Amino acid sequence: MSARQDPNWWNDEHSSAWERSKEALRRDWEQTKADWGAGGRELNQTFGDTLRQATGQQPTPPADRPNPSPSNDLAWADAQPAMRFGYGAGMHHVDSDWDEALEGRLRQDWETTLTDTPWVRVKQAVRRGWDSAKGPASVERR
Secondary structure, three states, X not given: OOXXXXXXXXXXXXXXXXXXXXXXXXXXXXXXXXXXXXOOOOOOOOHHHHHHHHOOOOOOOOOOOOOOXXXXXXXXXXXXXXXXXXXXXXXXXXXXOOOHHHHHHHHHHHXXXXXXXXXXXXXXXXXXXXXXXXXXXXXXXX
């Protein structure tokens, strides 16, 4: 096997960006394989986790550890307002499905009007409230 050689356009900036991103992408690959039933490991890795880890906005856990589930470690006092918010949002957005655009609007509403608790920490609880307001059909569409 011959030695790897980078293309002519590859520079130190590319190498540096890859070094910062490769562990997040490895975790994403393992999660994807687990999701497909093709081996891999359940790492609780979402696309958002991969992006935040690759850009240094979120720490990357050790290779053998899953990402912490943001809402699983919430006390009820923190989860309840997030679930309430999600429930109300589900009722308000009657004809909407949860998608990136809606999530962006809800995140903005959460961050500007409700609390100092970061969205990443309450997003799953908000989604649980949303799903509860929408009923079983919304969970099946996920």
